[in-house]
Amino acid sequence: MFDPRTYQPASNLLTDRVVLITGASDGIGKAVAQAAAAHGATVLLHGRNVRKLEAVYDSIVAAKHARPSIVPLDFEKAGPEEYETLAAALEQEFGRLDALLHNAGMLGERAPIEHHDVPKWMRTMHVNVTAPFILTRYCLPLLKRSADPSIIFTSSGVVARPRAYWGAYLASKWASDGLMHMLADELENKPTIRVNSIDPGKVRTKMRLQAYPAEDPQTLPEPGAIVGPYLYLLGPDSRGVSGETFSCQ
Numbered sequence: 001m002f003d004p005r006t007y008q009p010a011s012n013l014l015t016d017r018v019v020l021i022t023g024a025s026d027g028i029g030k031a032v033a034q035a036a037a038a039h040g041a042t043v044l045l046h047g048r049n050v051r052k053l054e055a056v057y058d059s060i061v062a063a064k065h066a067r068p069s070i071v072p073l074d075f076e077k078a079g080p081e082e083y084e085t086l087a088a089a090l091e092q093e094f095g096r097l098d099a100l101l102h103n104a105g106m107l108g109e110r111a112p113i114e115h116h117d118v119p120k121w122m123r124t125m126h127v128n129v130t131a132p133f134i135l136t137r138y139c140l141p142l143l144k145r146s147a148d149p150s151i152i153f154t155s156s157g158v159v160a161r162p163r164a165y166w167g168a169y170l171a172s173k174w175a176s177d178g179l180m181h182m183l184a185d186e187l188e189n190k191p192t193i194r195v196n197s198i199d200p201g202k203v204r205t206k207m208r209l210q211a212y213p214a215e216d217p218q219t220l221p222e223p224g225a226i227v228g229p230y231l232y233l234l235g236p237d238s239r240g241v242s243g244e245t246f247s248c249q
């Protein structure tokens with residue numbers, strides 16, 4: 001059976017595809033954005049820190065890949081109308097969206113439910129689940145205009161192995177996977193649109209360091225080492241695959 005972890009993408013895999021990646025300023029999102037650009041995509045770099053996004057933009061331009069765009073939006077602060085405005089701007093500039101990767105996320109607080117800070121819970125659920133819902137809601141018409149659209153949510157090991165004290169992060173990743181399955185089912189009659197999740201596994205990023213401060217980061221793969229399954233789901237080789245969760249490790 002095909003294993004996306006060993007996927008070898010063609011160098012022109014994503015040529016002429018317009019790909020929106022949330023949380024592209026750092027970690028896994030940044031690595032996937034750079035890899036997607038290296039495989040021909042026009043990448044729309046979403047994040048909340050324009051300075052960090054500009055550094056990713058510059059790295060893609062310096063590598064002589066298709067010129068990306070910067071899409072700033074702070075998921076904690078934005079209201080629904082700002083997502084609608086964002087989608088309208090994308091429609092005006094690109095006319096369609098070929099892929100949407102929901103990668104941005106926050107760890108939130110890890111504490112027993114009895115003591116979990118309530119506003120922190122709400123913020124984490126909002127950034128990790130509600131923001132992907134709203135963005136999907138307003139981008140679906142653009143995705144439906146693509147010949148081969150793909151939506152990707154980001155899962156986590158806490159879905160397969162739920163455990164104590166992971167707070168809103170765990171609940172949000174279960175909800176995100178539920179949203180993926182629901183959407184895949186809703187779009188069943190539109191077989192060109194695929195909706196899947198990726199669990200990146202343990203990756204050397206800011207979030208992982210926050211979750212496991214005592215861990216030696218050198219023992220973990222860098223984000224650039226786990227992008228294969230992302231490229232597989234972004235490109236045409238995953239046509240017809242929907243409602244599944246893939247592991248990068």
Ligand SMILES: NC(=O)c1ccc[n+]([C@@H]2O[C@H](COP(=O)([O-])OP(=O)(O)OC[C@H]3O[C@@H](n4cnc5c(N)ncnc54)[C@H](OP(=O)(O)O)[C@@H]3O)[C@@H](O)[C@H]2O)c1
Pocket residue numbers: 022023024025026027028029046047048049052073074075076077102103104105106127154155156157199200201202203204205206207208
């Ligand atoms: N690393 C792992 O081992 C691991 C394991 C399982 C799942 N994951 C998942 O993989 C995804 C990427 O995580 P990562 O490890 O690459 O983490 P990361 O390095 O901390 O990157 C998170 C990204 O999300 C952005 N973000 C956070 N809050 C935001 C907000 N309010 N509005 C807009 N953007 C926001 C960050 O922007 P800033 O640069 O401005 O902070 C950054 O670009 C997450 O969904 C995470 O849950 C990671």
